[in-house]
Amino acid sequence: MRKLVQSHATEFALLAVIAAICAVLSLTTDSFFSLGNAFDLLNTSSVNIIFAVGLLVVLIAGGIDISFAVGASVVQYVTALILGYIGGGGWMSGLLIAGSLGILLGAFNAFLIHRFRIISIVATIATFNIYFGLLMFFTQGVSIYDLPDWLTDRVVLFEHEMADGTWAEITLPVLVMVICVAATWLFITRTTTGRQLYAFGDNPEGARRFGINIGAMQFIAFGWLGMMAGIAGLIQAHYAQEVVPNALYGRELDVLAAVVLGGARLGGGKGSVLGCVLGVLLIAITQNGLNLLGVSPFAFKMIVGAIILVAITLSNTSIEKLLPFMRGARR
């Protein structure tokens, strides 16, 4: 048990902080500890979690990507246009188109980084501007409200009427999110390629001497993020029921902060799917709790910042320092 706690310090620290916040909120508000609220949290965090697990793979491989959120905007827009062109489509074709477009954009990042040896943050800041600039240039910022019905119809997978007459529901974005999370987990922990990504991120030169194909690693990592970003983009268009070219602009930093909070190392080689999901949830729960508590919105940012600091501090301090009795047990 102790070994498990030690090797997953970040995850346990986050869980502890989340548990503490949840306990406080359950006691101080009537509505936090309810099915409806839990489902709301999942429904509204889905898109960010899909982005986050994609970004996690790139961070593990030692890269960073600033362009994925505007990339997702490009995918949204182009997908909507293609769907209009082929006259409708459906969820399968929609996800296929969005995923492939996303992979293309990710592959372009990987190409720049691998072929020209540009540092990933510089390359993706450039593509961030290129993708967004192209999108604004060609669309003139015009939004698309006329989307196919299958895309904008809400899909409720589970619904339950609560005692007070409100409805708790799980919607399609949650299912897609669960599939993306599971796929990423399988990919990075249960496949050889996934393990090679860790090795490559931790020590690229070592990995190269070991015979790992460096180029392939870059393309796989950025392609995976591209695919996730594409899917997240389509899902955002699904629940927003519109495609607004700058709707996702600025999302990249929120997601990056959450993933790093979840224990992914910016230098590569470290990070877990669980930590990254917890990172997103911690921020979502904090925001949700502040609204439920009726805290003055003027204090929101201050509190979110403080909670991030607490979580980071906890995960960086060894667990034994915080819990002296465990050290006692070792003696």
Place this chain on the structure above:
Amino acid sequence: MKRFVIAAVAVSLSLAGAFTALAADSGKVGIVVKIGGIPWFNAMDAGIKEQGKKLGVDAFMVGPTSADPALQVRAIEDLIAQGVKVIGVVPNDAKVLEPVLSKAKEKGIIVITHESPSQKGADWDFELASATGFGEAHAKLLAEKMGGKGEYAVFVGSLTVPLHNAWADAANEYIKKNYPDMKLVGERYGVAEDVDKSRSTALDLISAHPDLKGFLAFGSQGPIGAGRAIEERRKTGEIFVLGPFSPGQGQKLIKSGAISGGFMWNPKQAGEVFVTLADKLMKGEKLKDGDDIEGLGVIHPDVENHNIIVDQLVPINKETVADLAKMGL
């Protein structure tokens, strides 16, 4: 590599050439809006272009990529460097812009603002709706829908947007005075420029306050986000959402009843007024009490605070929404 360098040099030379050519023009009017690419400011852009053509003024709009005051400052600096005659601004943050607007004025540039009454550093600010008139119109409608009792919440674009907060103040004041049974929950939430945040905040507030019956959302995306939350919670007809929004975007929601209605002014008209005023001021005309100006009607300028405020409200409801949406709003 060599070829690449040559190409890069060629590109930068031609760009530099293009910029000098632009700067040589005189009497240009540059209008910096909150954020580019959203329907509201696209309509304003259309108004600016049309009126510019009509009056023979070279007027153009600059839309930053996000609603960030720093980006507006940079855009205004660029306009000053280009040597425009008039700068128009729809500020994201009144305070942040003060120094750069003063700098423009020192250079002899005429500064006109919109949606930011009594802006420091501006020659004139014009409003198509008075803060009180606009806030009260929404408050009145909300009170009607809610039957004069119950809890309501207020969204604004950001806690630092002066106008949204002035509307919210006026609306709250009006409700407090005339409908003592209505109760405001949770001060106000600065989420209404972001549809996702408006949606999740509305969902949270509905959970937190079972007696919540209304949302007043001042900010272009606020009513849309809150309306979607109402649909999700199946509270259409029980919780009422009011606020100004883009009719094209909210058409489905208002027809289904998830948004009850709101008022707006016509951003295209605002764009036209920017150019009309710029044209008059460039010609050295003074604005006097009782002047009848195209797009504003008869004005009563407040010279001390350099405000021109008129009430040109357009209601958005089931009947008017289709026509407004057709205008591309």
